[in-house]
Amino acid sequence: MTKSVVIVGGGPVGMSLALALHKQGVAAEIHDLRPRGAAAGDQRILALSHGSMQILSALGVWSQIKATPITNIHVSQRGAAGRTRISAQEEQVEALGYVASSSSIAMALDHALKEAGICFHGESRLLDATPDDAAITLKLSSGDLQTRLVAYAEGKIGEAAEVVERDYDQHALICRLTPARPHQGTAWERFTSHGPFALLPFENDYAAVYVCKPTDAERLKAMPDAELLAHLQQEFGPRVQFSAVQGRFIYPLGLRYRAQPTAQRQVWLGNAAQTLHPVAGQGFNLALRDCMALAHGLSDAADPGAPELLARYAANRKLDRSGTIAITDSLIRVFSNDDFLLKHARGAALIALDMLPPLRSFLARRMMFGARAW
Ligand SMILES: Cc1cc2nc3c(=O)[nH]c(=O)nc-3n(C[C@H](O)[C@H](O)[C@H](O)COP(=O)(O)OP(=O)(O)OC[C@H]3O[C@@H](n4cnc5c(N)ncnc54)[C@H](O)[C@@H]3O)c2cc1C
Structure with a gap:
């Protein structure tokens, strides 16, 4: 029998899509x-936008996720003037966003899948896919099957023909920093010449993302705790004092995205469609908006893989997708270098942003809701 929708990849994106489809009455299974x-x-520790909180609430999982609210965001650059602050109070929202572990999100989604009776086939690897006009045949390690539509949420982009790529020659060092004083919900984004240094309030600590050259990341990963703590303190400056560091992981960073997120009877979502630099914390947030839009577009569809439905989905998502990719990419290119003129220009931009509430509000809403804010 030909299936309706098969999702390849049961990470946070694949599971969110399965639930979103279920809410629209579209049958799907995960491999x-x-x-x-x-x-x-x-x-991973993820920053979730206000819009993502609303989506996860609509999927019925938000109450199960342990999330720390972000009430203020402070943006500055190291070694130059200019800073700006965005506050939940000014934007008249309870929180600008939330911070949650990928693990807690995955557990909540998995629980909801079980409640909804959605099939999750573990240890089932996709080996090959062959589309034709009527269906697509999937070769999986657990057996072959046919489906009208396959949604790839595999967390990576394979060797596709049309991939746009940028290597930033940067790694992210992820660790947990304990602040000497309570963080009070403030997130910090500090741009340095070798990349951004972000602190996200997470439970009583900060989840830190420190971006630097790959060789430096390896060196920092191997350092004793006290030395690493002193290094990060010096890099961040005196605004927040750290008392302890725990855990450390390294992720290589780059921008990689498919020129087209759809093809015959196929759609790519999340990191399988675009792998973004985590500087603006947008990867999962964008993916959630994509999942909701796809699910809405497929409700009541006799054939969920019909070319006109996929074309409509791609067209509807174009502005948000390309805007999010462009914002993330320009933040890195404008802020991660030591050019004298650029350093002063971005200082001026941050000061201007601080003095122009409507512009600041526009940026805040873009980050909170995606292209819906335009
Ligand atoms: C350091 C860092 C920080 C980040 N911070 C943020 C943030 O603050 N906010 C934010 O929104 N985003 C952030 N992101 C991005 C976010 O982590 C990703 O967008 C999100 O986790 C991707 O989820 P996914 O489900 O697409 O992929 P994954 O979680 O990687 O899941 C993919 C799944 O597919 C399965 N799979 C792979 N290949 C196959 C196959 N052939 N057959 C079957 N199954 C397969 C895997 O086993 C896995 O379970 C960050 C990313 C990084 C690297």
């Missing part, structure tokens, strides 16, 4: 190469 429940072991 993941890892055993079911493996996503609960993922170590």
Whole structure:
């Protein structure tokens, strides 16, 4: 029998899509190469926008996610003038965003899948896919099947023909920093010449993302705790004092995206469609908006893989997708260098942003809701 929708990849994006489709009455099943429940072991800490909180609430999982609210965001650059602050109070929202572990999000989604009776096939790796006009045949390690539409949420972009790529020659060092004083919900984004240094309030600590050259990241990863703490303190400056550091992971960073997120009977979502630099914390947020839009577009569809439906989805998502990619990419290119003129120009831009509430509000709403804010 030909299935309706098969999702390849049961990470946070694949599971969110399955739930979103279920809410629209579209049957879907998930196949993941890892055993079911493996996503609960993922170590990333994610900043979720206000809009993502609303989506996860609509999917019925928000109450299960342990999230720390962000009430202020402070943006500055190291070694030059200019800073700006965005506050939840000014934007008249309860929180500008939230910080949650990928693991807690995955557990909440998996629980909801079980409640909804959605099939999750663990240890089922996709080996090959062959589309034709009527369906697409998938060769999986668990057996072959046919479906009208395959949604790839595999967390990476394979060797596709049309991929746009930029290597920033940067790695992110992720760790947990304990502040000497309570963080009071303030997130910090500090741009340095070798990349951004972000602090996200997470439980009583900060989840830190420190971007630097790959060789420096390896060196920092191997440092004793006291030395690493002193290095990060010096890099961040005196505005926040750290008392302890825990855990450390390294991720290579780059921008990689498919020129087209759809093809015959196929759609790519999340990191399988675009792998973004985590500077603006937009990867999962964008993916959630994509999942909701796709699910809405497929409700009541006799054939969920029909070319006109996929074309409509791609057209509807173009502005948000390309805007999010462009904003993330320009933040890195404008802020991660030591050019004298640029350093002063961006200082002036931050001061201007600080003095122009409507512009600041526009940026805040773009980050909170995606292109809906335009
Ligand atoms: C350092 C860092 C910080 C980040 N911070 C943020 C942030 O603050 N906010 C934000 O919104 N985003 C952030 N992101 C991005 C976010 O982590 C990703 O967008 C999100 O986790 C991607 O989820 P996913 O489900 O697409 O992929 P994954 O979580 O990687 O899941 C993919 C799944 O597919 C399975 N799979 C792979 N290949 C196959 C196959 N052939 N067959 C079957 N199954 C397969 C895997 O086993 C896995 O379970 C960050 C990313 C990084 C690297």
